[in-house]
Structure formats: C-alpha cells, structure tokens
Amino acid sequence: MEKPNVLIIGAGGVAQVVAHKVAEWADEFGDIHMANRTQAKADAIVDSVRDKGRAHGRTITTHALDGMDTGAVAELIRRTGARIVINVGSPFINMTVLQGCIETGAAYIDTAIHEDPAKVCETPPWYGNYEWKRREACAAAGVTAILGAGFDPGVVNAYARLAEDEYFDRIESIDIVDINAGSHGRYFATNFDPEINFREFTGTVYSWQGGQWRENEMFEVGREWDLPVVGKQTAYLSGHDEVHSLSARYRDADVRFWMGFGAHYINVFSVLKNLGLLSEHPVSVEGQQVVPLKLVKAVLPDPATLAPDYTGKTCIGDLVKGTRDGKPGEVFIYNVADHAEAFAEVGSQGISYTAGVPPVAAAILIARGDWDVKRMANVEDLPARPFLELLGDMGLPTRVIDAKGDRPI
DSSP states (O other), rough: OOOOOOEEOOHHHHHHHHHHHHHHTTOOOOSSSEESSHHHHHHEEEEEETTOOOOTTOOOOEEOOTTTTTHHHHHHHHHHHHEEEEESOOGGGGHHHHHHHHTOOOOEEEEEEEOOTTOOOOOHHHHTTGGGGGGHOOOHHTTTTTHHHHHHHHTHHHHHHHHOOOOOOEEEEEEEEEEEEOOOOOSSOOOHHHHHHHHSSSOOOEETTEEEEEEEHHHSSSEEETTTTTTTEEEEOOOHHHHHHHHHHHSSSSSEEEOOOHHHHHHHHHHHHHHHTTTTEEEEEEEEOHHHHHHHHSSSGGGGSSSGGSSSEEEEEEEEEETTTEEEEEEEEEEEEEHHHHHHSSSSSSHHHHHHHHHHHHHHHHHHSOOOOSEEGGGGGGGGGHHHHHHHHTTTTOOOTTTTEEEEO
C-alpha cells in the first residue's frame, strides 16, 4: 500500500516536535512537507531535524503558507499530494485548514480547539461553535478529522476512554490534572504562545457537573493534589477544551480540568489582567491602535527559547471514578515527562513534547488504517489502547494507579 504524504502546518515549539517525530517515523509516510507563514521558521526546524541525524536521507520540503486562506491551504495540499495534514499552527487557523482538507479529501489532525481572535471564552460546548458544524461535511467527503489530538486535549481524552473500556461500566467523574513542576529560570514566561495561554484564563471557567455547565472565575477553586513523581501540587479549576467534548460522551459524569499554578504566576497574571493588559480589544496610544494582549506577548520571552534551560518534570493524568458491577472504584492514568530529556531528544521543552508527539501517533494510526474513520471524531470516540501503546513506543509511556498498584498500562 502506498504510504501517504504528510503536510505539517505551523513552525512553533510543538511543530518542531512533530517534525522530529515524523522524521523518526518516516517509514510510515510518503513525502514530508512543512508549511508556515514565515518559511524561514520551517527551514530552521528542518535544519534541527537534520542536525539531530533524524532525516535518514529523507527530505522535508518547506513552503510559505497563509493558514487563514482556505484556497491557499487547499492548493498546497493538492500540490504536495498530502493525504494527512497535521495542523499545529495557531488555533485561529483551524477552520480554514479543516475546510481545505474537506475540499481536497485529506485527513485532518489538530491539537486544540478553534478560536476566533475577536472572541474569548464563548458559550459551551466550544466544539459546537466551530468544528462540530463540519461533521456532516466531513462524513459526506469521507474525510477523517481527528480533533484535539495533543496531550490535553488528546491523550487525556484517551485516558478517559481507556477507563471506560477496561475499568468501569459507569463513569461518575473525570478529573484531569495538569501539573508542570519544571523551572525555566525566567522571571515570567508562558510555556506556549502567550496570546493563546492568557486567553485560556481570562474568561469564565466552565466545568460539567451535575449534568449541567457550572461557571466559576479563574483561581476561584483550588485544591492540593498528591501526584506521582512531582508530589504535592496546588491546581485550580480551569476551563479547557477536553471538558467540552468529554461532557458530550459522559453526560452523567462530572468532568473537570485542573491546572497547576504557582503563586508568582497568579500574581503577575492578576496584575496584568487588572491593568487591562490582557485585553484583546485595541486601545489608542498616541494615535496608534495597540492591542494590549499582543503588546504583552511581544515583550515576553518566546516560549521556544525556554527549552535549553528548562529542568524538572510534568505530570498529566486523569483521576476517573466509577462503578463496575455496582462496585465503586477509581483509577489514575497518567504520564510523567522530563523537560531536559525532551530538549536532548528534539530541542523542545516538555510541554511542547507532550503536545507534539500525540498528533504524529494519530497520523500513523490514520496511515495504518486503524483511525482512518472517514468522519470527524474527538479522541475519546476512537479506540484508546492502540494510541496509548504507540505513544509508549514513541516516548510518552502511560502508567496507571489502580488496585494492583502503580504500573505501565
């Protein structure tokens, strides 16, 4: 069977991981292409792949692309013959890239929900505002579209599905916990695009509890978690993509997302927000229109520059509670990643690594036919174990704490 050509869109920290892993697993694919608005950034990533000795004689061809232009996306897909598109660009381009895939028949993978630059924290369920409106079009075109195939969303969705398949016949709650216990040595920085990072935390916190949407403010609800490797950490109830799809599949369960924050981050964030510097609405400064959030982004460190000095580990997992045969139980399914190890392998920090490996695993499963479902799906709609086992082979092993102890899945 002919191997499918693959097109990677984006050239940030996650895209760097994707490029390295696609090159490492190049036998699963045909020709490899990479596109970005600034082609030189894609060229630099390809150089890093070559410097790590992962090219193995394969060429990664780069292209300039405006991802907001559906026609340009479709034209590039046709020109490269790409059958799988891995979209790791800004969430602002999801819908245009998805439409380009529908028009050309290429499979589509992304790692985060679509965002409208002019809107922050829309009404739930977020997927229902954008991607899910293309479900019928994907099915009619026979296009496989895997949504949210990063780590969270993505792998944590698969953890929930694994709990459903192998542990419970009724799920009562899913608590997703994301802890970054690493240190980058900067006064203040975000681990990915500051604009996207801040937009996540400036709006209403939505969780699914008691069969309905609950609203809180950011940093209003916190609790201490005692987790493997990283120990006791404080995490706060936060709004996040996966709550909006998992709540559709597990309507009778409480679905919550918790993210770890230190006191310093909360203090700086609060000052910026209270001063209006996290607003996406332009203000006039000496006759010039300035978007405060973009100004803050411009003065903060580029997340890609954090990797060389990053130390410590991440722990991300699902605490799932439920019943089997009427008996209650719980299971914690998780991964621990190391920032320094990620940098040594692919030149990126651990947050980018955990987000970048999963979409390549999804692409491999599409190429093999296991996940080539010819319709739109979130990760929890697909078999979890093949995905998680492949991730283990690729550097993101899954562990589980259950009645038998702490062990690999």
